Amino acid sequence: MLHELPIAIDSAACFEPRVGAGLDRASFTAMAPTAAAARDWIRARRDDGSLPLLGLAGRRDDIVAWKPIVDRYRSLYEDVVVLGTGGSSLGGATLCALVDGGGVTGPRVHFLDNIDPIGFDARLAGLDLGRTGFLAISKSGGTAETLTQTLIVLDRLIERLGRENLGTHVTCIAEATDNPLRRIASEHGLFCLEHDPKVGGRYSALSVTGLLPAAIAGVDVEAVRRGAAAVLDATLSADNPLDDAAIAGAVINVALARQKGVSQTVLLPYVDRLDRLSFWFRQLWAESLGKDGHGTTPINALGAVDQHSQLQLYLAGPRDKLFTVVCSDPRGRGGRVRADLAGSAAGDLDYLTGRTMGDLMSAEQRATIDTLIRNGCPTRIIRFPTLSEEVMGALMMQFIVETIAAAHLLGIDAFDQPAVEEGKVLARQFLREAT
Amino acid sequence: MLHELPIAIDSAACFEPRVGAGLDRASFTAMAPTAAAARDWIRARRDDGSLPLLGLAGRRDDIVAWKPIVDRYRSLYEDVVVLGTGGSSLGGATLCALVDGGGVTGPRVHFLDNIDPIGFDARLAGLDLGRTGFLAISKSGGTAETLTQTLIVLDRLIERLGRENLGTHVTCIAEATDNPLRRIASEHGLFCLEHDPKVGGRYSALSVTGLLPAAIAGVDVEAVRRGAAAVLDATLSADNPLDDAAIAGAVINVALARQKGVSQTVLLPYVDRLDRLSFWFRQLWAESLGKDGHGTTPINALGAVDQHSQLQLYLAGPRDKLFTVVCSDPRGRGGRVRADLAGSAAGDLDYLTGRTMGDLMSAEQRATIDTLIRNGCPTRIIRFPTLSEEVMGALMMQFIVETIAAAHLLGIDAFDQPAVEEGKVLARQFLREAT
Numbered sequence: 001m002l003h004e005l006p007i008a009i010d011s012a013a014c015f016e017p018r019v020g021a022g023l024d025r026a027s028f029t030a031m032a033p034t035a036a037a038a039r040d041w042i043r044a045r046r047d048d049g050s051l052p053l054l055g056l057a058g059r060r061d062d063i064v065a066w067k068p069i070v071d072r073y074r075s076l077y078e079d080v081v082v083l084g085t086g087g088s089s090l091g092g093a094t095l096c097a098l099v100d101g102g103g104v105t106g107p108r109v110h111f112l113d114n115i116d117p118i119g120f121d122a123r124l125a126g127l128d129l130g131r132t133g134f135l136a137i138s139k140s141g142g143t144a145e146t147l148t149q150t151l152i153v154l155d156r157l158i159e160r161l162g163r164e165n166l167g168t169h170v171t172c173i174a175e176a177t178d179n180p181l182r183r184i185a186s187e188h189g190l191f192c193l194e195h196d197p198k199v200g201g202r203y204s205a206l207s208v209t210g211l212l213p214a215a216i217a218g219v220d221v222e223a224v225r226r227g228a229a230a231v232l233d234a235t236l237s238a239d240n241p242l243d244d245a246a247i248a249g250a251v252i253n254v255a256l257a258r259q260k261g262v263s264q265t266v267l268l269p270y271v272d273r274l275d276r277l278s279f280w281f282r283q284l285w286a287e288s289l290g291k292d293g294h295g296t297t298p299i300n301a302l303g304a305v306d307q308h309s310q311l312q313l314y315l316a317g318p319r320d321k322l323f324t325v326v327c328s329d330p331r332g333r334g335g336r337v338r339a340d341l342a343g344s345a346a347g348d349l350d351y352l353t354g355r356t357m358g359d360l361m362s363a364e365q366r367a368t369i370d371t372l373i374r375n376g377c378p379t380r381i382i383r384f385p386t387l388s389e390e391v392m393g394a395l396m397m398q399f400i401v402e403t404i405a406a407a408h409l410l411g412i413d414a415f416d417q418p419a420v421e422e423g424k425v426l427a428r429q430f431l432r433e434a435t
Numbered sequence: 436m437l438h439e440l441p442i443a444i445d446s447a448a449c450f451e452p453r454v455g456a457g458l459d460r461a462s463f464t465a466m467a468p469t470a471a472a473a474r475d476w477i478r479a480r481r482d483d484g485s486l487p488l489l490g491l492a493g494r495r496d497d498i499v500a501w502k503p504i505v506d507r508y509r510s511l512y513e514d515v516v517v518l519g520t521g522g523s524s525l526g527g528a529t530l531c532a533l534v535d536g537g538g539v540t541g542p543r544v545h546f547l548d549n550i551d552p553i554g555f556d557a558r559l560a561g562l563d564l565g566r567t568g569f570l571a572i573s574k575s576g577g578t579a580e581t582l583t584q585t586l587i588v589l590d591r592l593i594e595r596l597g598r599e600n601l602g603t604h605v606t607c608i609a610e611a612t613d614n615p616l617r618r619i620a621s622e623h624g625l626f627c628l629e630h631d632p633k634v635g636g637r638y639s640a641l642s643v644t645g646l647l648p649a650a651i652a653g654v655d656v657e658a659v660r661r662g663a664a665a666v667l668d669a670t671l672s673a674d675n676p677l678d679d680a681a682i683a684g685a686v687i688n689v690a691l692a693r694q695k696g697v698s699q700t701v702l703l704p705y706v707d708r709l710d711r712l713s714f715w716f717r718q719l720w721a722e723s724l725g726k727d728g729h730g731t732t733p734i735n736a737l738g739a740v741d742q743h744s745q746l747q748l749y750l751a752g753p754r755d756k757l758f759t760v761v762c763s764d765p766r767g768r769g770g771r772v773r774a775d776l777a778g779s780a781a782g783d784l785d786y787l788t789g790r791t792m793g794d795l796m797s798a799e800q801r802a803t804i805d806t807l808i809r810n811g812c813p814t815r816i817i818r819f820p821t822l823s824e825e826v827m828g829a830l831m832m833q834f835i836v837e838t839i840a841a842a843h844l845l846g847i848d849a850f851d852q853p854a855v856e857e858g859k860v861l862a863r864q865f866l867r868e869a870t
Contacts, residue, residue, distance in 0.1 A: 151772045263755055289752075290750075290751055312854045317728065334552020341619075343619065348618075352583060358552040423805075
């Protein structure tokens with residue numbers, strides 16, 4: 001790695017003898033040739049442009065092209081609703097969480113990704129439709145959930161604002177093929193942005209799908225891409241692929257599953273604004289690798305909260321999990337615990353008084369990492385000083401590369417999801433049969 | 436079962452030959468004596484009062500006693516913040532989600548369960564403290580996170596509203612021992628409700644911890660308890676314990692883990708307002724059973740969203756999961772898909788036009804269940820017509836009994852969490868050492 005990356009990754013506690021259930025170094029090192037093949041496969045596809053998701057991080061032209069829509073939505077609307085599910089929702093939601101730290105002005109961006117009629121109506125009812133913009137996103141243009149949401153929203157907008165205002169309030173994103181969402185857009189004069197047909201939903205966070213909602217929310221999306229590009233460049237330029245954290249992460253995951261029966265991979269960020277990242281990662285990992293009997297289960301967790309929920313199981317349950325703890329450095333941040341307000345409790349709370357909330361968070365994440373390692377749990381630590389757009393982009397690219405490389409190591413296609421087709425066909429059949 | 440229960444449970448698809456990875460009936464039936472022992476153990480503790488959580492469902496006196504606090508918070512405040520984590524947060528949050536369907540008036544109840552200083556400050560900054568009430572909840576009265584939150588909130592309230600107003604704005608819940616939260620309450624003249632020392636945090640949803648926030652939000656908490664009581668009564672009165680869904684659920688979970696290597700139990704509700712239930716269940720199951728190398732991993736999921744995220748893994752990944760799909764009957768609910776608005780897309784969408792959003796949800800949950808079963812995944816189905824307070828109470832008691840019975844079958848203590856102590860001690864040490 002030539003330059004300092006936005007994130008630093010320490011995988012030492014994934015190996016024995018440091019952790020009992022860890023990987024042995026020799027078999028890890030022996031995987032260097034297959035790791036190099038995975039890395040070379042990725043590099044070749046970046047270089048020849050056949051996997052355009054790998055080129056997204058270095059682009060800027062598309063962001064410039066969306067700018068008028070971003071400016072319009074930011075100036076017109078108090079609320080913006082993204083209609084879409086799975087890959088059309090999780091990346092944008094993850095990025096939009098960056099503004100939850102406060103200090104950013106712009107519309108509130110909501111992600112309505114479900115078709116629970118009670119939940120959907122309640123959330124729409126909370127909005128002033130006259131001050132609300134919509135983005136309807138479906139890569140194929142044929143996602144039943146998103147089409148249903150979109151047609152119901154169009155109905156309500158017509159009722160409230162008239163047909164002539166639909167084009168102002170609703171923008172669509174879909175492939176440039178002849179598909180239902182495009183036809184609906186054309187019917188009602190809605191502008192439709194193009195979803196690159198070669199960028200799958202779960203890999204589209206760095207495309208218009210994820211970045212347009214984020215830019216509307218006030219996220220610096222160019223910085224997100226810079227962070228992602230830094231990680232990808234590091235992966236592709238490492239002399240030894242096992243020295244690169246993303247490729248090494250894939251090898252560690254696959255080898256722990258094969259050699260140690262590790263069946264679950266836990267993502268445990270100690271940052272509120274990374275809670276959504278775990279859900280984005282869940283889809284990326286599960287849909288890409290859950291094939292032919294392969295695929296460890298991705299588990300979302302959040303520190304320090306899950307110390308009071310999941311840690312007992314993590315420490316004393318089966319040794320079937322790999323942990324990735326994601327840590328910022330919150331020391332000195334937040335309110336301070338005043339001894340005078342604690343009064344007669346101050347004696348019992350000597351460890352807390354004078355400390356900030358961030359000091360406690362820092363101590364807890366360190367204690368969890370130490371305890372996991374002492375208890376023999378394979379543990380990987382991702383660190384950065386403070387969460388930023390660059391860090392978020394770097395985290396996303398880390399997991400994207402790791403996932404693609406893991407699929408290559410397993411000999412499976414990272415980009416399809418054949419098993420879910422059966423359910424889609426059945427659902428349509430049941431709807432047709434219903435009377 | 437003498438009366439109709441608020442929920443109906445179908446476990447048929449947990450067994451072979453219907454599902455390939457299912458349990459064989461003979462070994463299930465052979466577990467009747469141990470199942471009876473677990474049921475009898477629970478009954479004895481309900482009857483002699485030694486496990487007071489089992490008596491909560493039948494009580495009403497305590498609800499009457501809190502009523503003045505509920506009325507005061509509902510009349511004075513626009514927002515109510517619960518400070519607490521784990522068992523002091525998840526039950527209340529689960530119950531408060533009942534009002535997310537709309538139509539209920541009352542304060543917005545927020546659960547601040549983390550110590551991320553940026554997240555905490557941003558959420559507090561969004562509130563008008565003069566119109567905000569607080570509930571600080573810690574069973575032991577010594578939870579570092581909750582004490583830190585509470586002392587920081589007291590500091591801000593003093594700054595904004597003066598010391599003399601603290602007692603109006605803040606109420607505490609803790610055991611009636613000499614503990615830090617009680618001392619802080621006493622120092623500042625805050626009213627402190629009693630947390631039953633024999634009702635552990637993760638089992639306290641039906642106590643003041645869960646019901647007080649819920650009542651403030653506008654939930655009919657007596658109805659919650661009625662639903663819970665119905666399930667407990669059914670469990671304790673079944674002639675054959677294996678005919679009772681809660682005891683049978685424990686047996687199925689334990690037997691699938693032993694015989695079929697099932698290491699994960701997925702809770703998949705198709706109701707937005709049950710999303711939080713999965714997180715409450717996660718703590719209940721993980722902390723109660725994650726001991727001595729035992730404990731399957733509880734997985735939160737949400738339908739239909741996770742069809743676009745996790746279903747590929749569920750169907751085509753390892754056969755190491757038990758699924759519990761939770762279904763209401765949403766047919767006919769929500770907006771309707773109008774063919775005229777679909778325009779030229781209506782032909783492709785013939786399966787959708789004329790249907791409601793709830794019709795689609797219904798077809799999708801049915802399709803997921805069928806697909807899981809066709810693919811050999813052990814699947815249990817919980818059904819009810821529509822989510823209500825009774826249903827929520829019934830679901831909670833179902834999982835509480837199931838968890839306690841599973842611990843009994845495994846020969847472990849359902850009520851302790853010894854492994855997390857090490858991390859708490861370490862965190863205090865790190866804070867003391869920090870300079």
